[in-house]
Amino acid sequence: MTQSTGERGAFDSQFDHASITTAAEERVSVATQWQLMWWRFRKHRLAMISGMVIAAFYLVALGADFLAYADPHKTEAFRSLIAPQPVHFFDEGRFRPYVFGLVGKRDPRTFKRVYEPDPEQKIALRLFAEGYEYKFLGLFKTNRHLIGVDGGAAEEAIFLLGTDQLGRDLWSRMMIACRLSLTIGLAGVTLSLVLGVLLGGISGLYGGAIDTLIQRVIEILRSIPTIPLWMGLAAAMPRDWGVVQVYFAITVILSLIGWTDLARVVRGRFLALREEDFVLAAELAGVSQMRIILRHMVPSFLSHIIAATTLALPNMIISETALSFLGLGLRPPAVSWGVLLQDAQNIQTVAISPWLLSAALPVIVVILAFNFLGDGLRDAADPYG
Amino acid sequence: MANRLMNGNEPPPILTVDKLKTYFFTDEGTVKAVDGASFAVRPGKTVGIVGESGCGKSVSAMSILRIVDDPGRIVAGEILFQRADDAEPVDLAKLDAEGNEIRAIRGGEIALVFQEPMTSFSPHYTIGNQIVETIQLHQDVGKAEARNRTIELLRMVGIPRPERRIDEYPFELSGGLRQRVMIAMALSCNPKILIADEPTTALDVTTQAQILDLLREIQERTQMSVIIITHDMGVIAEMADDVIVMYLGRVVESGPVDEIFHQPKHPYTQALLRSIPSIFAEPRTKLPTIAGSIPHPHNRPAGCPFHPRCAEFMPGKCDRHEPQLRPVSASQLASCFLYHEPDI
Amino acid sequence: MPIEAPLLEVRNLKRFFPIRRGLLRRVVGQLRAVDDISFHINRGETLSLVGESGCGKTTTARCILRALKPTAGEVLFQTAAGDVIDTAALPKGALQPFRHQMQMIFQDPFSSLNPRMTVFDIIAEPLLANGVKSRDQRRQRVEELLELVRLRPEFMQRFPHAFSGGQRQRIGIARALALNPSLIVADEPVSALDVSVQAQILNLMLDLQDELGLTYLFVAHDLSVVKHISDRVAVMYVGKIVEIAETDRLFKAPKHPYTEALLSAVPKPDPRLRSERIVLAGEVADPAQPPTGCYFHPRCAHAIDRCRSETPKLEEIQPGHVVACHRAREITLKGVDAQSNGKPSA
Structure with missing residues (x-):
């Protein structure tokens, strides 16, 4: 309880003894609207997570070119409609992500182009690899991307989400x-x-x-x-x-x-x-x-x-x-x-x-x-x- | 203890609340809205529960009817209701809040009148519709008969031209008339107990007088028990036979109305009676006050909840131990260390 | 009768609200919220305006403060300089220099304080608006004001949500006092408070009146509260004043049947006084369609033919006791008497 403090004793009969008792309440009593809002918002788990998700999306928008690995406008008829391609993370027990190279064939009955992984051909994925050139945040030119392959021809090798009809990489x-x-x-x-x-x-x-x-x-x-x-x-x-x-x-x-x-x-x-x-x-x-x-x-x-x-x-x-x-x-x-x-x-x-x-x-x-x-x-x- | 009002020739209480605890489990902590309340309701009598905001008077009523909303819960105690004269009493606190038994009791055997009659009606249906529905929910009668009974009820609560009013919508009625309709609806199934939660607080003083008269008249006629919940000592003095004084979730004093007003035992009751503005006072006189204000339910003081504001505060006793509701005279109970020593 | 001019004199004040209906919002009638009322308040006294909801007491208060523009009538206010101004007639701009001399205490301690401002900002705002530029000066004045309303000056950095209803009401009073007003209009200042806190605020208002020589217009519906604070009481019914008298007189010997019924309807806090009450029949008249003659006649036990046709005028039947009732001189009415029905001993 808040006890009388000598010279204020005269007031104390009028004062609330039991109004503010702890430091936490003292903190609430001087909290601004925005603090109170934040404390309340914080309890809303789903909204907090959603806020982080949205922030992540806008970060992606900022670093889109860095996260892409293939030039999004580059068409190539030979790579039309490739299915998403699995990434293998371990190569002979060691962490070394790679993808298989693809071999394009024509289906003998439908005459459609189909792609099959070629187990002989392991293409290792590199972090911060070189790729197509872009302006990072519109400020400076670079050709580094989050992932890529040696030699910089990522659009020919990686198809995380496949390609569209014109052979453009969907992930990028x-x-x-x-x-x-x-x-x-x-x-x-x-x-x-x-x-x-x-x-x-x-x-x-x-x-x-x-x-x-x-x-x-x-x-x-x-x-x-x-x-x-x-x-x-x-x-x-x-x-x-x-x-x-x-x-x-x-x-x-x-x-x-x-x-x-x-x-x-x-x-x-x-x-x-x-x-x-x-x-x-x-x-x-x-x-x-x-x-x-x-x-x-x-x-x-x-x-x-x-x-x-x-x-x-x-x-x-x-x-x-x-x-x-x-x-x-x-x-x-x-x-x-x-x-x-x-x-x-x-x-x-x-x-x-x-x-x-x-x-x-x-x-x-x-x-x-x-x-x-x-x-x-x-x-x-x-x-x- | 709750049976204190029994003597040789008096019938047993129709409702006995014993050590009822209803807590609300909020994010900020547990609010002990009702913390060990005990009282009894005698058949055909009026119990007045009086107290200021946060004293738990409304939550007590909601607990009886089992309409405590989340995050509130009855955590302990008994609410024994004598459904039939010769049957074993039912413990309402143990019933399933959504079950058939409590549904039959709620609105049927125990009815409720709210403070704000507007919000307790659906605006989309006529008042007649809503009363007829209540009657048919609890009783096996035809539509025409239910309607006739409704008109009868509306007449009984003093609504002029009930044959016409029955087809009006709630918003077409004044506050006083709406409260009368609310009472008619509560009476529609001949309840054994009527709980009136601040029934006149939203009304003007002349309308309040009308409604209080009506309640008294109906009680005389139907011999039901009434629990009237209010913050207004005047209403209690006018209406109650027995009075329960609550403070921060506890019953601090209970007893017959005359003793409560003329020989109050608990310092809170005494101070409250002294501090209320009275129409008999000399003009421009200062009132004795109770220091401070009611603590927020989250920081309820330890020991006796009233001790920080109490003129009789005994350090080491009142702030350490919780007083119990004990007899202090032939007919009164009080929860105060002026009258008993702490149990250690 | 006062020798000096009253601080406030209201003459024939009217405030009607148009009733609009239909798509074109055409005016189909007038709600006569305040219907030709006159009264005065002397310097240093408390006049209470009592009545039931919808009787026009709050509208009257707001017209006096010019929060609402009166439809007709004069509100004569004696300024600190001794001039008399008509606040009902002055344009809003010309009123500005006198505004601070009339302040208001509100009913709801929650909505009357901006929750987003600290206590200091709330109380200092009137000072800032009236040219107290130095922050130190404002701080000093806020400290003074907080002590005046018995709150700790350390509280000034807190926000209203940290306070109880009674404490907030004190903050509201401190704000009203910031500019040294001469008239305080208090609109139901204790009716939203817990009963154990009401007395604190009433006592505070009485103390402040003595200390600062304030004049109160106290608007209330609760006659028990009114009795504690007022020198004189004016009773309103459906937009009209039906009776004005000194508090003691009005309570002991009311002359208007409505006042009598109002007094009788108050629940007395003593179970031994469960007496025969006068329970008025019917409902309060609709101010949009008031009855003919005396507005109270349909509910009045003493009504005669004249009451149905002729509107009674306020008449002084004894010095300082004015009543609007045709039969005020011939009927005897029952009041409440402190001598015979003392408060229960506690």
């Missing part, structure tokens, strides 16, 4: 695809964030005619069906724009519609906060409107916005994948998960070369991870509730 393309798929949504989400917070804030803060106007605009925007819009936009883009440029433009335009959700959240928070007693208290104390917004209102929904954004990102990723799959988003030669999945569009290819579907796996993992992370953040977002 998936690494490169991370970059586009994971980042293209960011711009759109950022833009809708800015628009949403701004317009939602104005709507909730001023109310009246402005509010009504913004709300009607939101309702109209939300009633526009997105797929036909995409199709129209995809057709209307200037022909001389590159594929990524076109896609980027479309995401930006979509985010001009996508801000509505966030705007509603922000408006709702503003309306609720305007009624809070502590806001009225600040008004009565003569605190300026600007300071009330910045000091009282924004901090109390910032965390909600972070959570909402985390939940909006997977939407962007999945719509990229879906639209590219339909041929409306990114198109080759751009490399994204959706583009990779385009190859798996017909059932025949899927039946014969199921490894073409492997790009679906990172999509699923990343979407799930984002959703779990978003849930965790949302639960932790209001540590006072």
Whole structure:
């Protein structure tokens, strides 16, 4: 128990003897909103793991070229549709990873090209081997890759996830695809964030005619069906724009519609906060409107916005994948998960070369991870509730 | 001990709660919401459970009905309920919380009235619908008969024009009327015990007077037992025959209402009665206060939970040992070392 | 009658809320939340505004603080400089220099403190907004204020979540006092607190009034609490004031049947006083569609024909005792008396 401390004895009859007793509680009593959120978030195991998974994915996006071993754009008809190839880690009892070389043959009945491992030919895998040249993080040129083979012709020897119809290495393309798929949504989400917070804030803060106007605009925007819009936009883009440029433009335009959700959240928070007693208290104390917004209102929904954004990102990723799959988003030669999945569009290819579907796996993992992370953040977002 | 109220010609209690412990196992630690509470409910009488926030009065009621939500659990104690006059009492604490037996008792033989009647109704069904459903759940009657009974019940709780009101939705009624409907629903299966958890806290004072009158009138008519849970000493004085005073999960004092108000034994009861604002006070007079505030349930003080705020605190005794609920007069029990020595 | 001018005088205050219906949100009626009320508060006294939920007491408080714009009427406030301003008429900007002279204590100790700010930031915010630029000065003042409300100054780095309801209410009081206001509007300041803590806050408010010469407008529904704190009490029913009198008078000898019923309905904390109570029939009138004549007549045992047709005006029937009842002079009503029904000995 907190005991009287001499000169404060006079107060003690009024004080809570039993309020704060331990150092741990003392720590909680001076903890800021963000600390409390972190402590709460930490208990959310799944969200913590998801957060790490997402961080790992973005690291992959950063070092995509380093993790790839084959030039993702290099086509070779002789290496079409090679199946994923097992890696042998131990050679005669010693740790020395190698793969077998492949021998291409024609199936005498179907006339299809088939590849068979040649047990005579052991190709040793090297770490930090030399391969195709690229710019690491866009800063300096290098040709080192995480794995490779001696002599630098990794695309001729390693097929961790097989190849596509044009003989491009799927593993390498998936690494490169991370970059586009994971980042293209960011711009759109950022833009809708800015628009949403701004317009939602104005709507909730001023109310009246402005509010009504913004709300009607939101309702109209939300009633526009997105797929036909995409199709129209995809057709209307200037022909001389590159594929990524076109896609980027479309995401930006979509985010001009996508801000509505966030705007509603922000408006709702503003309306609720305007009624809070502590806001009225600040008004009565003569605190300026600007300071009330910045000091009282924004901090109390910032965390909600972070959570909402985390939940909006997977939407962007999945719509990229879906639209590219339909041929409306990114198109080759751009490399994204959706583009990779385009190859798996017909059932025949899927039946014969199921490894073409492997790009679906990172999509699923990343979407799930984002959703779990978003849930965790949302639960932790209001540590006072 | 719980049978203390029995004397020669009095019938045995209809409900006996003995050393009930209901704990909540949260991430932050164990909250001992109810920690060894004992009391008895006499047939046809009203027991008032009074205490401030966190004293465990509501959790006690929820434990009786076995509707304690996770992460809460009854960890010890008995809740003996006399279902029929000549049968062996059932220990509600031992029943399966989802089983058939407790379902038949809950809402049938023991009914509950909540503080906020709005949240205890479904907004999508008419009030009639919901009462008819309750009646048919517990009794084997036809729809038409159940509806007639519902109208009868609504009339009994003083709802004007019940034939029309029966088809209204909860939001169409005022707070007072909703509470009346809630009571009608609780009465629909002729319960032996009615538990009213802060039944008038959300209501205005004139409406509160109406509802308290109604409860008393119904009890006189049906001779059921009532457990009324409140923080308001005024409501207790108006309603209760026996009073249980709780503090931080424990019963600190219990006894007949007149003794509790006029010869309170436990320092908490005494201090509480002194500190409540009274309508009889001289204007602009200061009240005696209880120092400090109620500790957070996570840091419940050792020994007697009231000792840090107690004017009679005896160092070495109250902060080391837990007092037991023992007789302190012919009819009162108190849990305080002023009246007994620690068992060592 | 006071010789000096009252600190606050409310004249014919009205606040209606439009009732909108349908797609076009057309105004179909007016909810008369505050319907032509007048009263005054003298410097240094406590006037309580009591009534049941929806009677307009909170709306009145907010109109006085100009958190709500009154529909009509005057709110005359005597500033520290001795001028009288009409806060109902001044534009918001012109009101700003006087704002700090009226402050508020809130009902809910949880929502009235921003959980994301430390106690220091909460109490110092009014100082900062009113030009106390030096952090040292602010710190010193916050320390003073915390001691004034009997909290330890060391607590100032903590966040509100570390405090109990009663302690938070003290923090809210410290914030209200930061700018040396002359009028404090307290909206149900103890009704959200545990009973054992209510007394602490009431005593604190009484002490502060003596120490600082504060004037309180105390809005409450609990008559027992009101009795402890007020010099005078005004009773409201459906947007109108039905009776104003000195506390003792009002409790001992109410002149309005509604006041009598209200007093009688309070549960008395003594089982020996389970007496015959006046239980009002029916429900509180709907302020959107009030009855004709006296709003209370459908529930009043003393109503006569005149009550159904003619709205009674507030009339001074004894010095300082005003009542809005046609029959105030002819009926005898029962109050509560401290002499005959003392508190139970404890």
